[in-house]
Amino acid sequence: MSEKKSERDQATTRRHFCQATGIAACTVAAGGAAALSVDFLKPRALFEPPTKFDAGPADAIGVGDVITNEMFRAYVVRRQDGFHSMSSVCTHLGCITRYLPSDGIIACPCHGSRYNLDGEVLAGPAPRPLHWLEMDLSPKGDIEVDTSLEVPFGTVFKL
């Protein structure tokens, strides 16, 4: 009697099959609903100010030149081995620094921090070097800087 019962329990009855099918269908539907909701929460079009700017053709920038973009708060520096771009926001309290061609340094007007052209701190209260920014070539072939992406210090952009 007991053997017969356990055999019957193990066999896939119509009830078990329907239960399993139902649970599986609900799980798939719940997973789909969750995926759909997450996708819905991600905006596809953003009406945000652009973070990329065009610094002009590479040939137009001579070695040792420093281009300042005031709107995007960034510098583009042509060096012997390539290019690098830095945020002009002082790492101390967020003032906008300025390139001083006569001294060949970058200086902050607020609390006197001074940086060399690699962004390393020479003097003043700034705790860290200037942030280096992601660079790329635009479809036109111009130098392009993305101010929303930071790269490790010393990542030189080579053509």
Place this chain on the structure above:
Amino acid sequence: MELPKAATENSVWRSIFRHGFFATNRNRVLLVMDNVFLHLHSTKVRRRNLEITSTYFLGAIALILFAVLVGTGLLLMLYYHPSVPQAYFDMKELQFVVGNGVFLRNLHRWAAHAMVLIVFLHLLRVFFHRAFRPPREFNWVVGVVLLLLTLLLSYTGYLLPWDQLAFWGVSVGTNMVRAMPVLGAKVRFLLLGGNIVGENALLRFYVLHCVLLPLALIVGVAVHLWRVRKDGGVAGSAGRKRAKLEKETRP
């Protein structure tokens, strides 16, 4: 006695309240048990648990503050548009133009500050009375979740005036979210609906503040109160009970 009797012993009264009016013990119990709003309470409480030092009424004060916040919040919503820069102007209009606007806005603000403080004190009271021990350990967890919801409500409301304080408070807070490993940047993007604290972020925080979080808090409070009853009422102070016992057994 004739008028209350006539008013309560008829089919209309009975269909609404399902029990008599006069204060018999049976009616007192039924008043709580048969009422959808009161049934979360126990029908009988120990006299000791009604003393101020048992609970300092902190949970009740928090609930009343939440009711004040819902009431004032609903009124504020009638003048507030969650858009940039209209939100800031609406806030200024509430302060300087709308009748009693500044009173309701400040009531909302101070009640919010008070609620955070009172909920925090409530948890301290429960902790120092050791009221988190079994069988109340689950209700302690519910209480911690309610504290988190209170803090999140406070934080999401912070952005809505759309002033400098709001903008930078939320900028810093969501940058802290970004510091979370692996998912940080994605969660921040979903929370703000973009990469910057802008129009999408204001709308999302508004929906969280006015709909999602209050609903979650109401459900949580319902479970919390029901569990207080099911776990045998408030715990009160175990220390006080022990002190009383020592006093009684002292020769």
